Amino acid sequence: MNTPHPPSPGRLPRRAFLAKTAAATATTLTVLESAAVFGAEANAVLELGLIGCGGRGRWIAELFAQTGLYRWVACADYFQDRVDAVGEKYGIAADRRYTGLAGYRRLLEGKLDAVVIETPPYFHPEESWAAVEAGKHVFVAKPIAVDVPGCETIAEAGRQATAKKLVFLVDFQTRAHELYREALRRVRRGDLGKLVLGEAHYPWAGGGRGTPPATAEGRLRSWYYVVELSGDFIVEQAIHALDVATWILDADPVRAVGMGGRKLRPAGSIWDHFAVNYWFANDVPLSFTCIQTIPEMRDEITARIYGSEGYIYTDYFGQVWIRGNEPFPGGSVGNLYTTGAQTNIREFHQFITTGRYDNPTVAPSVRSNLTAILGREAAYRGGEVTWAGLLKEAKRLEPDLREAKS
Numbered sequence: 001m002n003t004p005h006p007p008s009p010g011r012l013p014r015r016a017f018l019a020k021t022a023a024a025t026a027t028t029l030t031v032l033e034s035a036a037v038f039g040a041e042a043n044a045v046l047e048l049g050l051i052g053c054g055g056r057g058r059w060i061a062e063l064f065a066q067t068g069l070y071r072w073v074a075c076a077d078y079f080q081d082r083v084d085a086v087g088e089k090y091g092i093a094a095d096r097r098y099t100g101l102a103g104y105r106r107l108l109e110g111k112l113d114a115v116v117i118e119t120p121p122y123f124h125p126e127e128s129w130a131a132v133e134a135g136k137h138v139f140v141a142k143p144i145a146v147d148v149p150g151c152e153t154i155a156e157a158g159r160q161a162t163a164k165k166l167v168f169l170v171d172f173q174t175r176a177h178e179l180y181r182e183a184l185r186r187v188r189r190g191d192l193g194k195l196v197l198g199e200a201h202y203p204w205a206g207g208g209r210g211t212p213p214a215t216a217e218g219r220l221r222s223w224y225y226v227v228e229l230s231g232d233f234i235v236e237q238a239i240h241a242l243d244v245a246t247w248i249l250d251a252d253p254v255r256a257v258g259m260g261g262r263k264l265r266p267a268g269s270i271w272d273h274f275a276v277n278y279w280f281a282n283d284v285p286l287s288f289t290c291i292q293t294i295p296e297m298r299d300e301i302t303a304r305i306y307g308s309e310g311y312i313y314t315d316y317f318g319q320v321w322i323r324g325n326e327p328f329p330g331g332s333v334g335n336l337y338t339t340g341a342q343t344n345i346r347e348f349h350q351f352i353t354t355g356r357y358d359n360p361t362v363a364p365s366v367r368s369n370l371t372a373i374l375g376r377e378a379a380y381r382g383g384e385v386t387w388a389g390l391l392k393e394a395k396r397l398e399p400d401l402r403e404a405k406s
């Protein structure tokens with residue numbers, strides 16, 4: 001699973017990226033600064049390129065279009081049929097529809113203000129990095145990466161974006177919802193008192209029971225079942241719960257012990273379930289489970305954190321509230337799947353046009369992604385992995401895409 005392969009055509013290995021970029025940064029900074037500054041017109045129409053024209057890409061393309069604040073001018077996907085579907089719908093010229101693994105690089109050479117990245121997670125670091133290097137604002141789907149080097153690339157890309165006056169936004173819907181934001185403001189001011197213990201859960205009916213395909217193109221279409229492309233269930237899906245939990249706890253985990261397995265899928269595929277116990281500073285434990293593809297499962301993305309003065313409850317599909325000495329009645333989050341994305345899309349535009357480049361979604365997304373990777377690695381090893389050890393090891397996942405076209 002973890003055998004490194006030569007980089008696919010058109011791809012740079014991530015470490016080479018980092019080395020190359022560290023050297024290039026000094027020279028590109030000044031050049032790109034002026035190109036990135038957009039001006040403060042609240043209704044300015046931004047020109048967008050979509051990288052990844054699958055399910056989420058097509059769905060979110062329409063949400064961007066509905067605002068009237070964006071125009072799709074380019075798209076890229078590995079497959080021609082995918083770019084053509086989006087291209088026809090939004091009137092994108094045929095010569096600005098790019099295919100193959102390096103299609104995103106050709107897209108970035110064209111004139112556009114921002115990219116929306118909706119490819120499999122493995123590609124997010126290199127695509128985000130290249131976009132920032134090219135002076136484009138970045139809107140990227142979670143999870144940001146499948147491994148530690150990928151998370152580090154995103155962290156650095158976010159810092160570079162800020163330095164170059166670019167907006168870099170990671171699309172977690174929960175972070176965009178006003179009830180979550182208000183509850184978190186109250187947690188930060190101390191309404192829970194001293195934090196004691198947390199729970200986070202992700203039971204899901206979805207996921208399917210597919211197996212990793214035998215060909216490179218099959219893997220690109222059914223990437224979720226390929227650990228190196230998706231990062232496995234805990235990173236690709238259940239990260240939504242871990243992102244909220246780490247947002248509330250506002251800390252990196254110190255260590256994790258995990259178990260889990262694959263009872264519905266064959267060897268080589270992703271896992272069906274994970275059970276991980278995390279320890280945070282001051283001996284605050286977080287008990288986490290996720291399980292997928294159980295018929296009639298009532299989906300939940302919950303986090304419950306207990307403190308000396310009360311506790312907070314959040315569910316992506318339900319309510320957010322705090323009970324205790326300083327209660328917050330909260331309420332139902334409604335259709336967060338759509339409204340959260342809509343808020344992120346609106347704020348992306350607002351940040352660009354008002355010049356807000358502090359990119360506050362990047363660091364917490366790196367933290368929760370690394371937390372999910374820590375849980376995955378602890379579970380794979382059936383034992384304990386420390387945060388420091390995980391970062392030091394910097395294990396890299398590399399899919400076999402040698403037969404894919406560039």
Ligand SMILES: NC(=O)c1ccc[n+]([C@@H]2O[C@H](COP(=O)([O-])OP(=O)(O)OC[C@H]3O[C@@H](n4cnc5c(N)ncnc54)[C@H](O)[C@@H]3O)[C@@H](O)[C@H]2O)c1
Pocket residue numbers: 051052053054055056057076077078079082100101103104118119120121123141142143171172173220221223236337
């Ligand atoms: N609630 C959420 O935030 C949410 C919901 C759904 C999906 N997502 C995220 O959106 C991303 C995409 O998921 P999806 O469900 O749309 O998957 P999908 O398979 O439907 O679409 C992915 C697309 O990327 C294309 N692709 C694969 N490799 C590529 C490459 N190297 N270059 C260009 N295109 C490539 C595929 O051909 C496909 O069209 C994932 O990161 C996923 O986690 C987030």
